[in-house]
Amino acid sequence: MKFPQDFIEKVREATNVVDLISQYVQLRKSGSNHQGLCPFHNEKSASFSVSEDKQVYFCFGCKASGNAITFVQNYQGLTFPEAIEYLANRASLSLPIPQTEGGARVQSQKATHAKINGLAAQFYHQQLLSLPRDHEARVYLTKRGLDELAIEKFQLGYAPNAWSDLALYFEKKRAPMPEVERLGLIKSRAGASTGHYDLFRHRLMFPIFSPTGECVGFGGRVLSSEQQPKYLNSPDSPAFHKGRVFFGLNHAAKFIRSEDEAIVVEGYMDWLALTNFSIANAVATLGTALTVEHAKLIKRYTHRVLLLFDGDEAGKAAARRSLPILLSEGLLARGLFLPDKQDPDDFLKANGGPALRELIQNAPDLFDLVSTEAWLAAKSSPTGKIQLLDEWGGILSQVADPRLKLLYREKLANLLDVDPKLILHTERDQAQAKGPSGARPSRRTSAEPQPMVVGPAPVVDKIDLSRASRAELEILNVILLKEVYLKEALESQVGAEMSHSGLQRVMQIIEDVYRQMPSKFDTLSALLVDQVVPIEAVTKHLSEPYSNLNDEAARRLLQDCIKRVKSNFLRSKSKELVKGLQTSGGAVPSEQLEQIMNIHKNRRSLNRDS
Numbered sequence: 001m002k003f004p005q006d007f008i009e010k011v012r013e014a015t016n017v018v019d020l021i022s023q024y025v026q027l028r029k030s031g032s033n034h035q036g037l038c039p040f041h042n043e044k045s046a047s048f049s050v051s052e053d054k055q056v057y058f059c060f061g062c063k064a065s066g067n068a069i070t071f072v073q074n075y076q077g078l079t080f081p082e083a084i085e086y087l088a089n090r091a092s093l094s095l096p097i098p099q100t101e102g103g104a105r106v107q108s109q110k111a112t113h114a115k116i117n118g119l120a121a122q123f124y125h126q127q128l129l130s131l132p133r134d135h136e137a138r139v140y141l142t143k144r145g146l147d148e149l150a151i152e153k154f155q156l157g158y159a160p161n162a163w164s165d166l167a168l169y170f171e172k173k174r175a176p177m178p179e180v181e182r183l184g185l186i187k188s189r190a191g192a193s194t195g196h197y198d199l200f201r202h203r204l205m206f207p208i209f210s211p212t213g214e215c216v217g218f219g220g221r222v223l224s225s226e227q228q229p230k231y232l233n234s235p236d237s238p239a240f241h242k243g244r245v246f247f248g249l250n251h252a253a254k255f256i257r258s259e260d261e262a263i264v265v266e267g268y269m270d271w272l273a274l275t276n277f278s279i280a281n282a283v284a285t286l287g288t289a290l291t292v293e294h295a296k297l298i299k300r301y302t303h304r305v306l307l308l309f310d311g312d313e314a315g316k317a318a319a320r321r322s323l324p325i326l327l328s329e330g331l332l333a334r335g336l337f338l339p340d341k342q343d344p345d346d347f348l349k350a351n352g353g354p355a356l357r358e359l360i361q362n363a364p365d366l367f368d369l370v371s372t373e374a375w376l377a378a379k380s381s382p383t384g385k386i387q388l389l390d391e392w393g394g395i396l397s398q399v400a401d402p403r404l405k406l407l408y409r410e411k412l413a414n415l416l417d418v419d420p421k422l423i424l425h426t427e428r429d430q431a432q433a434k435g436p437s438g439a440r441p442s443r444r445t446s447a448e449p450q451p452m453v454v455g456p457a458p459v460v461d462k463i464d465l466s467r468a469s470r471a472e473l474e475i476l477n478v479i480l481l482k483e484v485y486l487k488e489a490l491e492s493q494v495g496a497e498m499s500h501s502g503l504q505r506v507m508q509i510i511e512d513v514y515r516q517m518p519s520k521f522d523t524l525s526a527l528l529v530d531q532v533v534p535i536e537a538v539t540k541h542l543s544e545p546y547s548n549l550n551d552e553a554a555r556r557l558l559q560d561c562i563k564r565v566k567s568n569f570l571r572s573k574s575k576e577l578v579k580g581l582q583t584s585g586g587a588v589p590s591e592q593l594e595q596i597m598n599i600h601k602n603r604r605s606l607n608r609d610s
Helices: 005-014 017-022 069-074 078-089 101-129 136-143 148-153 165-173 177-181 248-257 269-278 293-299 311-328 344-351 353-361 366-378 383-398 402-416 420-433 470-478 483-493 500-518 518-529 553-585 592-609
Strands: 026-030 033-036 048-051 056-058 155-161 186-188 197-200 203-209 214-223 231-233 262-265 282-284 304-309 332-337
Touching: 005 518, 017 033, 017 048, 017 056, 017 069, 033 165, 048 101, 056 214, 069 078, 069 248, 078 366, 101 148, 101 155, 101 165, 101 177, 101 203, 101 304, 101 311, 136 203, 148 269, 165 177, 165 197, 177 186, 177 197, 197 231, 214 269, 214 402, 262 269, 262 293, 269 282, 269 344, 269 420, 293 311, 311 344, 311 366, 311 383, 332 366, 344 353, 366 383, 366 402, 383 402, 383 420, 402 420, 470 483, 470 500, 470 553, 483 500, 483 553, 500 518
Parallel strands: 262 282, 262 304, 304 332
Antiparallel strands: 026 033, 033 048, 048 056, 155 203, 186 197, 203 214, 214 231
């Protein structure tokens, strides 16, 4: 399904960009705009400006700019459809019903699953809050350094030590029990028995949220040694797949972006421990190996990642498996194994936050870390070298960045004390073994869940303005400053005379919207943000020198640029006509001769007025 353009407009109009950004950034009024610290880079002085009139934002430092939709995309790492859906839900707008029966069914099921998981999260959370202080769940959390504020902030919960409390709760709510069962929260009783029983019992519950804030699943930790397994996750369902989600991403997204690095840990308690010590740019896998989907998710926020795994053999093995996945997706990976086989929680308790931050700051490249570990394990025997060549040749063949691949090849050659050509030869052999696509044959079976479609695609292709001339871009940004400048440009009909076809389209969009709805002038900038690349082409008017132009200077700049564009148009038209005459080989038609004379006359007139 695609979101209709009129629905996207409705979402944009229902979202005040100042109110939205104020949820994440402390803004103060400054003139006609609002200012604050930029959420997209670290800074100490406010350079981030938000225009309520134009419904756009601009950073004078890192040049980040856009409208409400792009802010949600960039800040929370959402796709365009996810951002539209998030803002629609925020504004209490009902999503348009898909045209196909299958699409409508999927959308309805998705909404039902989100509501069921949300109700379950509330149930578990209230159960935890109602427990006495000496209950083992409360005692365990206190021992791990998690207070009431953390319980509330992360919506931690408790699954009662009973057979069917949650099932009875959903029955009272008249929830569709087959869908509750499909999400792995309850199960039908076997045999002649009727009703359902709970699948999570006597466990500390960790709700798992999507980047848009919807609860998609749960992880449950045992509270007694007799229970197994230690951690139990929700089963794969249309709402949840543990290989495609991170625990804590909804909280960490803004910090990952501002720090420009994601720290990946292995479990819920590791993540909570880091967050408790104000290391906020971390996410956790759900006790599973890092997947390609995980790597793609990280890329929405940053290209830098640090694996912070336990220092035991299992943690080291997980890091080795993760390296080729991260490299194949073009991520720059670092790694850190904690000493004495400690996990992050143990290390923080023993050494504190500053000690871990120092280790994180000095963490080595993951390739160096893992290859050195492998070298030490293989010793220096010729057979050990061959084994490492085969293993690391395969890894190098998956490195997306050719510069990084060259540097890694040289490092590995030095480590193994072999000719770099031998490594290159091994790489090629490994690449050929994987086939022409460069990937090994998939081991996915038909029974495994297939990747979910996350939502509809953007409705328009972006208009590329990257090669537009300076004069034409200046006209565009001046007319977005004030309505009176737009009127002057439209009267001059300069849009049709621009040499850049993309800018001609943009000027036509502006004219069509403005002619039909003059009251929409202030929203033109926000409208264009979704339709052009780079975004800066339609947000430069928020920055200097445009923002400092007085009325006289703005009008002079506009008229100068219009004359320049018109002169270039006439010159191009004249050359085209002359070239046509030269190739005709016959007498000059009087109509064409008159055209050329009029063009030269108009150019002289433009020059006199300059």
